[in-house]
Amino acid sequence: MVESSKDKNITIHTYSEVEQVKGYVGNFDVRIRKKARSVDMSKCTGCGACTEACPHVVPSEWDLGLGTRKAIYTPFAQAVPNVPVIDRSVCRIFTKSKDKCGAACVRACVAKAVNHKQEDEIINEKFGAIVVATGYSLIPWEQKYGEYGGGRYKDVITSLHFERMLQASGPTSGHVIRPSDGKEPKNVVFIQCVGSRDESKGVPYCSGICCMYTAKQAILLKEHVHEAQPYVFYIDLRATKKNYEQFVLRAQRDYGVIYTRGRVSKIYQKGDKLVVRAADTLAGTPVEVEADLVVLATAVVPQTDAADVARMLSIPHDQFTLFTEAHPKLRPVESVTRGIFLAGACQSPMDIPESVSMASACAAKVMGILSHEELTLDPTIAEVNADDCSGCLACTRVCPFEAITTVAHNGRMVSQVIASICQGCGTCAATCTASAITLKGFTNEEIYSQIEAPFRNAGKKEVAAGAPA
Amino acid sequence: MLQLNADTVHSFRNEIKQTSGEDVARCYQCGKCTAGCPVAADMDITPNRVMRLLQINGRDQVLSSSTIWLCLSCETCSTRCPVDIDVARVMDTLRKFSVAAGYASSQKAITDFHRLFLDSVRRYGRLDELELSVKNNLAAGKPFRDMGLAVNLVQKGKINLRGGRVQDRDGIKKIFAGSKRFVKAAGGEK
Numbered sequence: 001m002v003e004s005s006k007d008k009n010i011t012i013h014t015y016s017e018v019e020q021v022k023g024y025v026g027n028f029d030v031r032i033r034k035k036a037r038s039v040d041m042s043k044c045t046g047c048g049a050c051t052e053a054c055p056h057v058v059p060s061e062w063d064l065g066l067g068t069r070k071a072i073y074t075p076f077a078q079a080v081p082n083v084p085v086i087d088r089s090v091c092r093i094f095t096k097s098k099d100k101c102g103a104a105c106v107r108a109c110v111a112k113a114v115n116h117k118q119e120d121e122i123i124n125e126k127f128g129a130i131v132v133a134t135g136y137s138l139i140p141w142e143q144k145y146g147e148y149g150g151g152r153y154k155d156v157i158t159s160l161h162f163e164r165m166l167q168a169s170g171p172t173s174g175h176v177i178r179p180s181d182g183k184e185p186k187n188v189v190f191i192q193c194v195g196s197r198d199e200s201k202g203v204p205y206c207s208g209i210c211c212m213y214t215a216k217q218a219i220l221l222k223e224h225v226h227e228a229q230p231y232v233f234y235i236d237l238r239a240t241k242k243n244y245e246q247f248v249l250r251a252q253r254d255y256g257v258i259y260t261r262g263r264v265s266k267i268y269q270k271g272d273k274l275v276v277r278a279a280d281t282l283a284g285t286p287v288e289v290e291a292d293l294v295v296l297a298t299a300v301v302p303q304t305d306a307a308d309v310a311r312m313l314s315i316p317h318d319q320f321t322l323f324t325e326a327h328p329k330l331r332p333v334e335s336v337t338r339g340i341f342l343a344g345a346c347q348s349p350m351d352i353p354e355s356v357s358m359a360s361a362c363a364a365k366v367m368g369i370l371s372h373e374e375l376t377l378d379p380t381i382a383e384v385n386a387d388d389c390s391g392c393l394a395c396t397r398v399c400p401f402e403a404i405t406t407v408a409h410n411g412r413m414v415s416q417v418i419a420s421i422c423q424g425c426g427t428c429a430a431t432c433t434a435s436a437i438t439l440k441g442f443t444n445e446e447i448y449s450q451i452e453a454p455f456r457n458a459g460k461k462e463v464a465a466g467a468p469a
Numbered sequence: 470m471l472q473l474n475a476d477t478v479h480s481f482r483n484e485i486k487q488t489s490g491e492d493v494a495r496c497y498q499c500g501k502c503t504a505g506c507p508v509a510a511d512m513d514i515t516p517n518r519v520m521r522l523l524q525i526n527g528r529d530q531v532l533s534s535s536t537i538w539l540c541l542s543c544e545t546c547s548t549r550c551p552v553d554i555d556v557a558r559v560m561d562t563l564r565k566f567s568v569a570a571g572y573a574s575s576q577k578a579i580t581d582f583h584r585l586f587l588d589s590v591r592r593y594g595r596l597d598e599l600e601l602s603v604k605n606n607l608a609a610g611k612p613f614r615d616m617g618l619a620v621n622l623v624q625k626g627k628i629n630l631r632g633g634r635v636q637d638r639d640g641i642k643k644i645f646a647g648s649k650r651f652v653k654a655a656g657g658e659k
Contacts, residue, residue: 042486077639280521280525282518283518283525288472
């Protein structure tokens with residue numbers, strides 16, 4: 001991240017949101033809202049004095065509530081840029097709190113960079129291509145799985161919480177603890193497929209990454225807490241890539257992780273322990289574990305606002321709001337909208353190597369477009385005969401790609417197809433009552449000739465070669 | 470309800486490893502052992518399920534099962550196992566555990582046969598079919614079982630009425646002495 005922030009060809013807009021995308025491949029007009037971070041980026045030196053001075057402490061989103069942050073903060077130590085932001089929803093100056101802080105951050109800032117009056121800035125920029133890499137979110141399991149406590153048990157956490165605890169610079173300084181009493185856990189139960197492959201409460205698809213990170217976390221648990229015992233409950237182990245199967249076997253054989261095939265049915269409190277009940281479907285017997293900590297591998301789901309992003313970009317998504325690729329096998333990183341590409345888990349749940357592959361492919365595809373003066377396109381696109389066009393503009397309303405615009409022709413407005421957007425679907429040609437739109441290579445004359453050809457010799461015994469008998 | 474407990478799970482796995490030399494934790498439940506087993510259909514717990522129960526300390530279930538006694542030691546499972554577990558050898562170990570822990574009493578007919586068979590071999594260096602048949606019938610309390618068959622077998626020379634013994638009886642003794650140590654280590658025959 002730091003490296004790309006220093007590249008002269010890369011501009012990173014942080015704390016910014018794309019609000020509108022117009023135009024087409026090679027000519028995208030993008031409106032970006034650069035939100036007011038209340039700190040002047042050109043003055044701030046990143047010394048952190050403001051953060052230290054700020055008296056207002058709130059739970060940290062980055063640490064999923066396991067740690068805290070201030071009202072003026074950088075989300076994590078290596079964040080780019082190293083310029084803090086004021087969270088206006090909690091800052092005492094913005095909330096007009098009675099608990100006065102006396103603008104401690106302003107007084108602490110030697111560079112005079114803190115500016116509570118800063119406003120959002122709207123910028124419009126032109127881009128040649130867009131790569132969508134909006135990532136994923138996790139299923140809100142608390143609302144769906146009452147049988148796992150629905151969030152009532154402090155010691156039932158998600159894998160992401162566990163990951164934060166393993167992090168040396170994290171909220172527990174790398175110590176694995178029970179959130180309830182801060183004690184080191186001995187028996188740790190990992191439950192896979194919480195929400196994944198669950199047609200009733202979750203999503204029907206496999207989240208794809210949980211088998212591997214659960215094996216990793218179980219191994220890391222053994223390395224952090226030698227006396228700990230990891231248990232993993234799974235439905236199937238899907239370790240399909242290079243060295244993955246061996247990794248899972250290593251967890252089982254070398255680290256003694258106890259894997260049990262069966263979905264956990266219930267978790268309940270017993271003293272300060274959590275009893276995890278499941279069936280061992282391979283042994284054919286119900287089983288129980290007394291756990292100190294339970295870690296849920298929750299389902300990968302799209303970002304909650306993925307549908308809005310799709311609408312803004314005119315790209316399709318499936319019923320789960322995962323963005324749809326142009327072709328699942330042959331065009332996996334392109335969207336159907338030319339010039340817009342997809343990378344990572346916004347398209348489908350995937351792990352790091354796959355996301356990196358997709359991102360690299362996107363970069364290559366974009367270079368393929370931007371390195372040429374002209375765009376080479378499929379020739380089968382629609383064309384408007386301006387003389388015949390009545391200017392009713394029915395075609396503009398039916399075009400699914402918004403590829404039809406209007407131009408003046410002999411003193412009246414007529415339709416015009418933007419060649420670089422048109423996908424040649426033919427909807428406009430079929431709609432046009434004046435027959436003013438033709439699809440190149442599929443004109444009415446061409447299609448009629450094809451129909452007539454086999455019947456040209458009708459009545460004679462032999463039919464034209466190649467025509468269906 | 471089987472309580473999954475790490476300490477007992479690992480100690481049972483180790484116990485089997487030390488006695489049989491086989492690491493049951495390697496089993497990933499493909500089921501090939503059961504698929505190839507000629508007597509699996511008659512077992513109360515299939516061989517692959519036995520392997521799974523061993524992984525989670527399902528000691529009682531396994532040691533009281535008919536499976537370990539129905540196993541013919543044909544070793545089809547061991548030959549075909551993709552993770553190289555000698556399943557037949559594990560079954561052998563389980564029979565020893567079962568005898569030692571007193572579970573085998575429910576399988577008296579089978580254990581009697583095993584004992585009488587070995588007694589005969591121990592004494593003569595080879596099997597005395599007549600003696601084994603008679604003793605086995607007496608042990609079962611059915612002295613006349615298969616009498617009709619016995620007549621046929623004798624007529625065809627399949628049963629040697631005079632018995633027989635090998636020449637190198639000391640060699641046989643040594644073999645038994647050696648295996649005795651092994652059996653003792655397994656906590657088997659007292």
